[in-house]
Amino acid sequence: MELIQITSAVWQLPLPVGHVHIVRLPDGYALIDTGVAGSAPAVLDALDQVGGRPGDVRQIVLTHFHGDHMGSAADLVAATGARVLAGALDAPFISGTAPEPEPVFTASERPLFEQVMAGLAEAGVPAAQHVPVDVELHDGDTLDGWGEPVRVLHVPGHTPGSIALHLTAGNVLFPGDLVATTEGRAILGPFNVDRQQAIASFRRLAALDPETICVPHGEPLLQGAGPVLRAATPEADWV
Template sequence: MDVVELLPRRLYLLGFPVGHAYLWCGPDGLTLVDTGLPGSAPRIAEAVEALGYQRRDLRRILLTHAHVDHVGAAADLTGWGAVTVSAHRDDAQVIRGEADNPPPVLAGWERQLYDQVHATMPAGPPPPVRVDRELRDGDLIDLGGGVQAVAVAVPGHTPGSVAFHLPEQRVLFTGDTIARALDGTVMLGVFNADPVRAAGALRRQADLRPAIACFGHGAPLTENTAARLAEAAAALPH
C-alpha cells in the first residue's frame, strides 16, 4: 500500500491496488475516509503506526458510499476502539447489510471494463457495518481542532453517495463520483446507478472549487484543481 502525504502532517492518501482511503490527522485523533476492500485493516494499521499513531487513535470513519471497495474493512476497524461510523442515510441500509446496492446502468463502453473489475471483487457482500450517524446534505462533522467537514449529498453513483468537503482547508473527498484516469484525465466516475444524477453530482462538486480533490480511484489532484474539475464538468453532455 502506498502512503502519500497531501497536506503536511494532516492528510494522507492510503493507496490500495483497488481504490483509495484517506487519513486525516487531527489533534484529538484520526479520521479515515473509506476503508478499502475486506482484509485491508492490517495494512491500514501499518500505515497508522508508521505515521506515529496507534490503532486506538482512530475516532471516525466516513464512508462515501456502500460499495465493497470502500466499506470492506470498516467492520474490522470499528473494533479498534471508540470509532464512530458516518454514512449518508440513503446508503445506510446497504452498509448495514439490510439491502443490496442497485445495479449500475452501464454505457456500452463500460461493459467490458465492468466485467474486468467485477471479476477482481469479492464474491459475496462485505461484512455488515453499523452506521452510527446517518448523514443528510449539509450536515457538519467535527474532525477536531476546529476543522469541520460538510456532508455533500452527491447521488448517482449510488443513491447515498456523499462527498466530504473541508471548506477552510479546501479539501474535497469525492468517493467514486469523480475519478482520474491513468493518463491524468479527470472524469465522471464509472458504473453509476443513475448516470444523469451522477453528472449533476460532478457539477455540484466542481462548484465547490477545492484546492485538493481526493478521488476513490485515480491520483488526487493537488494543482490547478478547481480549473480541472470545472473542465470535467463542462465536458459533460447536457
C-alpha cells in the same frame, strides 16, 4: 503501499482498488473509506506510519456502500472502536437492512466492471461484511472534532446516498466515486445507479472550486483542482 502525503494532516493509502484516506484530528484520526475486505492490516500499518494507534481512530466515514469502500469497515471497527458515519440513504445498504441497488452500465462500463470483479475473485478478496452506521449524514451537515470546518454534501448518482466531504479551510475535497482522475484529467466515475444524477452531482462539486481533490481511484490533484474539474466533460465519459 507507500503513503502519499496530501496536506500536513491528510494522507492517501493507495490500494489496488479504492484508496483509503487518513486524516489527523486534534484528538486522533479519521478514516475516509476502508478499501476492499481484507485491507484492514494495510490500513492499520499506514496508521502506524503516521504515528497513530488503532484506539486513536475516532471516525470511519464511508462515502458510499460499494465493497471497495466499505469492505474493511467491520474489521476496522472491531480493531479501533471507531464510529461509522455514512450518507443516510446508503446506510441501509451498509448495515445490510436493505438490498443494494445495482448500477446501470453503459456499453463501455460493463466489460470494465466484469474485469474488476474477475480480478477481485482471482485475488481471493472476501465479500464485504455489513456494519452498523452510527451516524447518518445529510446534505449540509458538518463533522465535529476535525479541527477545521468539514461540510457534508449529499451527491447522489453513483449511489443513492453518496456523500462528499469538503474541508473548507484547506479547500480539500473528498468526492467519493463521483470523480476519478487519469493523466491529470478529472472524469466521471463509472458504475452509477443514475448517470444523469451523477453528472449533476459532479458539476456541483466542480462549482466548489477546490484547491485539492482526493479521489478514491487515480492520482490526487494536489493544486488547482477546481479548473481541472470545470474543464471535465462527464457527459462524454464512459459512453
